[in-house]
Amino acid sequence: MAEQTHNVNLDEHNEPQSGASQMPVGIVILLILAGYIGCYEVDKNNANFSATVHAPFTEPDEVASLAPSEMELMRSQGRTLYANCQGCHQANGMGTPGKIPPLAGSEWVRGNPETIAAIVLQGLSGQLKVAGKSFGAEAMTPFGPALKDEEIAAVITFVRNEWGNTPDAPLEPKAMIQLITDTRKKVEASGHTGAWTKELLDANEFTTPE
Numbered sequence: 277m278a279e280q281t282h283n284v285n286l287d288e289h290n291e292p293q294s295g296a297s298q299m300p301v302g303i304v305i306l307l308i309l310a311g312y313i314g315c316y317e318v319d320k321n322n323a324n325f326s327a328t329v330h331a332p333f334t335e336p337d338e339v340a341s342l343a344p345s346e347m348e349l350m351r352s353q354g355r356t357l358y359a360n361c362q363g364c365h366q367a368n369g370m371g372t373p374g375k376i377p378p379l380a381g382s383e384w385v386r387g388n389p390e391t392i393a394a395i396v397l398q399g400l401s402g403q404l405k406v407a408g409k410s411f412g413a414e415a416m417t418p419f420g421p422a423l424k425d426e427e428i429a430a431v432i433t434f435v436r437n438e439w440g441n442t443p444d445a446p447l448e449p450k451a452m453i454q455l456i457t458d459t460r461k462k463v464e465a466s467g468h469t470g471a472w473t474k475e476l477l478d479a480n481e482f483t484t485p486e
């Protein structure tokens with residue numbers, strides 16, 4: 277039997293060992309740097325990690341200044357709800373000569389907000405003058421049962437500030453909603469049901485223009 281010879285490889289690696297060995301310092305520094313730059317970039321683009329600020333904005337104040345005000349929100353809701361009125365008063369608020377009075381340039385719209393609230397709640401009929409012209413041939417339908425206080429407030433706020441109208445006494449959204457709630461109660465307390473006339477409005481302390 278021939279003797280077998282073994283080739284011993286002396287170039288072997290070390291035997292595996294248990295225990296920890298240190299990560300190379302260069303990699304540690306690189307990771308710290310990457311983390312730092314990452315945080316810096318996120319912060320820079322996200323206003324101190326604010327949940328409300330996203331690109332292209334960088335500051336909470338900048339975002340806040342662009343959000344619509346309560347008044348703008350109410351007017352835009354009112355613009356949508358004006359669909360209820362548009363069939364009669366028209367998109368341009370001019371009504372129909374001799375039949376439907378205008379809301380644009382109307383002293384009724386400009387004037388006592390309680391009176392316009394009462395009109396929208398219960399409707400209106402009979403002789404009246406709007407912007408120097410006489411009306412009375414048609415009646416306005418009531419919206420009290422169909423629209424909520426916030427909705428009536430919104431549509432009234434819209435018509436009081438649209439088509440160049442400026443209210444004599446402007447009301448903030450919250451005050452306007454409160455006014456509708458109060459007017460609903462005042463109308464109920466008056467015991468009057470059905471459409472108003474100019475005389476009935478005056479008799480119930482809802483002042484009307486001359």
Ligand code: HEC
Nearest residue numbers: 360361364377378382384385400401402411412414415416
């Ligand atoms: C069915 C048609 C009709 C609809 C719908 C209607 N109106 Fe009128 N509105 C009239 C008529 C007609 C008059 C005048 C009544 C009269 O001559 O006695 C009037 C009068 C008014 C007046 C007082 C006079 C003036 O022109 O300023 C206001 C304010 C008013 N309406 C607001 C509204 C608002 C707001 C809406 C929607 C929520 C609305 N109207 C929906 C027909 C309508």
